Amino acid sequence: MTSGTLIPGQVVVIEVPVRNGSFEREHSALVLRSPDTSGELLAALIFNQDAVYGSDLDAIVIEDSDFEGEGLGRTSVVRAQQTLVIHRSAVKRIVGMLQPRAFSAVIRCRISLDVKLFYEVFHDARRFDPARDRVPYAGRVFDEKEVQAAVDAALDFWLTLGPHGDRFQKTLAEFLGVRSSVLVNSGSSANLVAFAALTSHKLGERRIRPGDEVITVAAGFPTTVNPILQYGCVPVFVDSDTKTGNIEVSYLEEALSERTRAVMLAHTLGNPFDADAVTEFCQRHGLWLIEDNCDALGSLYKGKLTGTFGDLSTQSFYPPHHLTMGEGGAVNIVREAQLKPIVESFRDWGRDCWCDSGKENTCGKRFGWRLGELPEGYDHKYIYSHIGYNLKPLDIQAAIGCEQLAKLPFFVEARRRNWKRLLDRVRPFEEFLELPEATPGSEPSWFGFMVLVRTEAPFTRKDIVEHLENHKIQTRMLFGGNLARQPAYLKAGNGSNRLPFRIVGNLRGADRLMNDAFFLGVYPGLTDVHIDYMIQVLSDFLRKL
Ligand SMILES: Cc1ncc(COP(=O)(O)O)c(C=O)c1O
Incomplete structure (x- = not known):
């Protein structure tokens, strides 16, 4: 028995009575927990390297160079999960101390494997039971890797955006094929920062100024439009096509005025807008283009990813989106390197330092x-060069995001498959429902499956949505409907009677989307069983008419 103090990280030689039926007098082990009041300590067994199979997840190789001072004199393997509770009297001698880096690898491995176990027992998907379970329209899809990454990053306790953030930004930019991506804490922040960047004095005459006009659509998500108002500019609402949910590009010329400086548009529910028409219009008139790609990561227009057509584009990583880190978003700098430090400055307090x-x-x-x-x-x-914000996410979020990015191709594929299955099975009800159409030349990475209740149908949207919700099938409207009719926008005129926006045409499409559209989920957490249940509930309603 040793008389030395036993502390975590020490490699010791212990007496082990029996192992694998054979008698072993001595074994090396790593102390994980100091002896308690009754003298019992926790230790992980150490083996010769050739005694361990490489596939063992808890095998951590240690060399003599991993020791502070002398080691075991050979390459060995700590089995992080093969632990023993032994009495301190079983410790014959202390060999040495592992360096913190090597010891932390063992502890991280133990935690990571416990996290995996936790995931498998408590998070792994159960079989869908319609009597009990809801069919959500969206949700986070993850496995043990995201939870392990989050816990591992928490152990670093770096907290603020750091190495995982760098990795995420680089991988996202590579995936999209854009110059760079800058992480922020939400899609709304991404839209705000992207717009703010284009107001920078560093852009000289090209900057957007208060009073300038920005062409957008009325039917969509509010925070695609809000930055325009927040910077004292005027949103010019153009109508949307009800089949694609996207801008009616034929109105673009009519929307143009002397004050038009930019176009800011989302790819509705993952369906790309007519990027040929929009980019040609922007180029011809020297306008900035901000693409809100929050609902469309992975969508293709004529073989090119959405989010790569504009000057800047944005992503959301809120759980319903194509990948998630809880809260999160990104601004993609598509071509112009000069925009990156400006985007970062607005994100980071407005500072000049990078x-x-x-x-x-x-x-x-x-x-x-x-x-x-x-x-x-x-x-x-x-030193501050802009009136900025602090809109950074945490490095833990980015660590989760990195794991999600690796799953993106599978997510996109699943969204497409689910959308197609819904389309095929809803088609027989076209008499009552207007079905969605992918924009010509596009391959959307769908956010949802949107239908419109036909004006002549013998039921209302409220009727069908209530039926679905009563059968635990989640539905959503097309976000804010016609934003020009929302109280926030009607009242945003600072007390004056003047509306803070301009409307082109009659917004009949936006009104129809507001009155008659709803969407169902296509997210990767839905299987054929969910989709078929959705169809069955929908058919029950429609067949009774
Ligand atoms: C088109 C669009 N843009 C922006 C956002 C805002 O994203 P976030 O919720 O991350 O702020 C959303 C949210 O769903 C959206 O659908």
Whole structure:
């Protein structure tokens, strides 16, 4: 028995009575927990490397160089989950101490495997039972890898955007084929930061100014439009086509005025807008294009990913979206490198400095700037070139996002498959329901399956939606419907009677979408069983008419 103090991280030699039926007098082990009051400690067994199969998930290889001082004199393997509770009297001697990096790898491995077990027992999908379960329109789809990544990042306790954020931004930009991606804490923040960036004085004459007009659609999500108002500009609402849910591009010319500076549009429910017409219009008139790609990650228009047509594009990583990190979003800088530091500045308090979190003096002249009317050499960390925000997510979120990104091709494929199955099975009811259509030349990565109740149908949208919801099938409207009819927009005129927006045409399409449209889920958590149940409930309603 050793008389030394036993502490976590020590490698010791213990007496083990029996293992695999054979008698072993001595075995090396790693102390995981110091002896308690009764003298019992927790230790993980250490084996010769050749005694362990490489596929064992809890096998951590250690070399002598992983020790502080002397080691075991050979390459060995700690089996992080093969533990023993032994009395301190069974410890014959202390060999040495593992370095923190090697010891932390063992502890992380133990935690990670427990997290996997937790996931398998408590999170893994049960079989769908219509009597008990809801059919959600969307939700997070994940496996043990996301939970493990979150816990592992929590162990780092870096917290603020860091290494996982860098990895996520790089991988997303590579996936899209854009110049760079900048993480923010939501899709709404992404839209805000993207718009704000285009108001920067650094863009000179090209900047968007208060009073300028921005062409958008009335039928959609509010935070695609809100930044326009928040920067004192005027949204110009154009109508939408009810089959694709997207902008009626034939109205673009009519929407143009001398003050038009930009077009800001979403790809509705994953269905790409007519990117040929919109980009040609923007180029011809020298307009910025912000693509709200929040609902369309993975969608293709003429073989090119959406989110790559505009000057800037945005993503949302809220759970219903194509991938999630809880809350989260991104601004994609499609081509123009100059926009990246501007986007980052608005995200990061408006600062001029571009050091990553935890870094200093990336520019090499932290105390060598002279900007504004500040004294020469004022700390660049505290020089502000924009009226900015702080809209960063946590590194833990980015760690989850990295795992989700790896699943994106599967997610996109599942969304397409579910949408197609719904379309095929709803087609017999076309007499009552207007069915969705993919924009010509597109391959959408669908957010939802939208239908419109025909005006002449013998039931209302309320009737059918209530029937579905009563049978535990979640439905959603097309977000804000016709935003021009929402109280927020009608009242946003700062007390004056003037509406804060301009309308082109009569917005008949937006009104129809507001009155008659709803959508069902297609998210990857839905299987054929869910889809067929949705169809059965829908058919029960429609056949009774
Ligand atoms: C088209 C569109 N843009 C922006 C957003 C906002 O995203 P977030 O909820 O992450 O703020 C949404 C949300 O669903 C959306 O559908």
